[in-house]
Amino acid sequence: MKIDFLTLFPEMFHGVLNESILKKAQEKEAVSFRVINFREYSEHKHHTVDDYPYGGGAGMVLKPQPIFDAVEEIKKQSASNPKIILVCPQGERYTQRKAEQLAKEDHLLFICGHYEGYDERIREHLVTDEISIGDFVLTGGELASMVIADSVVRLLPGVLGNVDSPVLDSYSSGLLEHPHYTRPADFRGMKVPEVLLSGNHKRIEEWRELESLRRTYTRRPDLLETYPLTERQKSIIKQWKNEN
Incomplete structure (x- = not known):
């Protein structure tokens, strides 16, 4: 380019x-x-x-x-x-x-x-x-x-070291990105969520999807107005609204 x-x-x-x-x-x-x-x-x-x-x-x-x-x-x-x-x-x-x-x-x-x-x-x-x-x-x-x-x-092919990086960014999927953690697992009593230490990739992906949805719902609910929510995601958001 x-x-x-x-x-x-x-x-x-x-x-x-x-x-x-x-x-x-x-x-x-x-x-x-x-x-x-x-x-x-x-x-x-x-x-x-x-x-x-x-x-x-x-x-x-x-x-x-x-x-x-x-x-x-x-x-x-x-x-x-x-x-x-x-x-x-x-x-x-x-x-x-x-x-x-x-x-x-x-x-x-x-x-x-x-x-x-x-x-x-x-x-x-x-x-x-x-x-x-x-x-x-x-x-x-x-x-x-x-x-x-x-x-x-940063979106051009080969620019970022990890090809998945731009795909997983906030807004690229339509939702805000999930939280990130790195070592140490326990820093001054603040601990990394156990699921991320489990090694269970299916559970980790489910957690990330949920946290991405939660972060968007709490910080940028306007993005959800045009996002193609699944029935499961709609049910989760409805539950959050009822809790509030």
Whole structure:
């Protein structure tokens, strides 16, 4: 996969893209990153990329010309048609499902805005996807684009050491992930559940399924509204409700 970032602050990406799983993914040649300063594409003599909004108002708006030219140049160089992602508070809420969809693409291109916003023609005529990582506002799209890239890259084949890791993550199954424990079995009187020490894999899987359901029910019950519950799971949830 190729991932490009169009930004006015390329230095923000250096640490994140060259540490941990993202670094290993590049070493395994599962992904390559490019960070491009779209100020370099400005036709203005001072390389200006923003201007006052028509009609007045606070803040500055990113001009269309530098971003259009940058995207068009990248598309000319690409062997595949990239997904062009605008990260903004008005986009669709980002989910694990969206990460799984993006992980199937060959080329992602993030447009990271700053200031008051984008010229609307960028939104209408360039982008294929608008994504928000939450109902809050950041100073720019850089952090959001790195969050999305991290969640996508870890799903690429061969990136994580254990092939089951991304499958068992919270949200991948539709439910939150079950609790985890490791050695020692007794830490300051806090003990690991006996079932996990039993060696009985069937019982362990049943415990994990139940705890995953319990954690989702108590922390994110909204996820259960669209989850295809089995009759057994429905019965368990009904019992919990009666107990409460």
